[in-house]
Amino acid sequence: MTAFDSPYKALVIGASGSIGAAFLKRLQEDSLCQTVIAMARSSSHADVISIHLESEESIQKAALAVKEHGPFDLIVVATGVLHGDGFMPEKRLADIDMKVLQETFMANTFGPALLLKHFVPLISTRGVMALISAKVGSIEDNRLGGWYSYRASKAALNMLIKTASIELRRQKPEALVVAIHPGTVISDLSKPFAGGANARPADIAAEEMLATIQSLGGKDSGQFFTYDGHLLPW
Numbered sequence: 266m267t268a269f270d271s272p273y274k275a276l277v278i279g280a281s282g283s284i285g286a287a288f289l290k291r292l293q294e295d296s297l298c299q300t301v302i303a304m305a306r307s308s309s310h311a312d313v314i315s316i317h318l319e320s321e322e323s324i325q326k327a328a329l330a331v332k333e334h335g336p337f338d339l340i341v342v343a344t345g346v347l348h349g350d351g352f353m354p355e356k357r358l359a360d361i362d363m364k365v366l367q368e369t370f371m372a373n374t375f376g377p378a379l380l381l382k383h384f385v386p387l388i389s390t391r392g393v394m395a396l397i398s399a400k401v402g403s404i405e406d407n408r409l410g411g412w413y414s415y416r417a418s419k420a421a422l423n424m425l426i427k428t429a430s431i432e433l434r435r436q437k438p439e440a441l442v443v444a445i446h447p448g449t450v451i452s453d454l455s456k457p458f459a460g461g462a463n464a465r466p467a468d469i470a471a472e473e474m475l476a477t478i479q480s481l482g483g484k485d486s487g488q489f490f491t492y493d494g495h496l497l498p499w
């Protein structure tokens with residue numbers, strides 16, 4: 266029996282993005298999902314809790330604001346950047362730029378490290394915190410090169426997830442922290458790159474990832490999964 270066989274509580278961080286919004290909608294539609302709380306940097310909805318990954322104060326405040334509604338059986342982290350104001354992923358070493366490295370690591374690694382710090386304590390005894398990583402963060406799977414900042418920021422995120430899972434196991438042996446690759450999904454993040462044929466709608470990706478997450482057990486903590494439940498090498 267998993268935490269999802271009976272009424273469960275969920276939290277989606279990054280609910281303004283394509284994948285985050287799709288998770289939120291899917292969870293809102295699930296009759297077993299008793300509560301689902303949304304967090305985002307920007308939202309027009311009053312019930313969305315504000316969270317800025319650059320600020321530990323904002324992350325701590327958001328965690329405190331939902332603590333009384335927890336513990337949570339599912340926490341999804343769907344934030345991340347690949348390109349930004351005036352920058353695209355690097356094609357070669359000569360493109361590496363300190364500002365781009367900092368901005369990418371801030372969103373993909375440093376912010377999520379603080380999310381782990383403040384939200385892992387809110388996971389229920391058999392709950393799951395699933396952070397959306399990326400297959401290109403796999404060191405072993407890196408065949409094409411390029412995208413230095415993004416690849417490295419996701420590889421470092423994966424290490425944070427693995428390390429947090431070891432600490433969590435000592436406190437809540439049946440709870441999980443996992444990294445999950447969503448596949449290629451239609452979103453602002455993938456728009457400049459994803460060849461139309463490969464990218465799929467976020468609602469399908471969220472459905473697949475949710476099924477995978479809900480099928481996991483304590484032994485799966487600290488692993489890196491594809492959206493459809495296959496293990497990825499680090």
Ligand SMILES: NC(=O)c1ccc[n+]([C@@H]2O[C@H](COP(=O)([O-])OP(=O)(O)OC[C@H]3O[C@@H](n4cnc5c(N)ncnc54)[C@H](OP(=O)(O)O)[C@@H]3O)[C@@H](O)[C@H]2O)c1
Nearest residue numbers: 279281282283284306307318344345399449450452454455
């Ligand atoms: N799409 C793909 O094909 C693909 C493939 C592999 C991995 N991924 C991963 O999937 C995750 C979700 O991506 P997506 O495709 O859904 O992209 P998206 O639509 O661009 O969503 C990105 C989300 O991250 C939030 N965010 C970025 N920086 C933030 C910050 N500093 N503070 C708070 N929130 C911040 C954005 O908030 P705003 O709405 O305020 O900008 C938005 O909610 C990312 O981790 C990405 O690396 C995506």
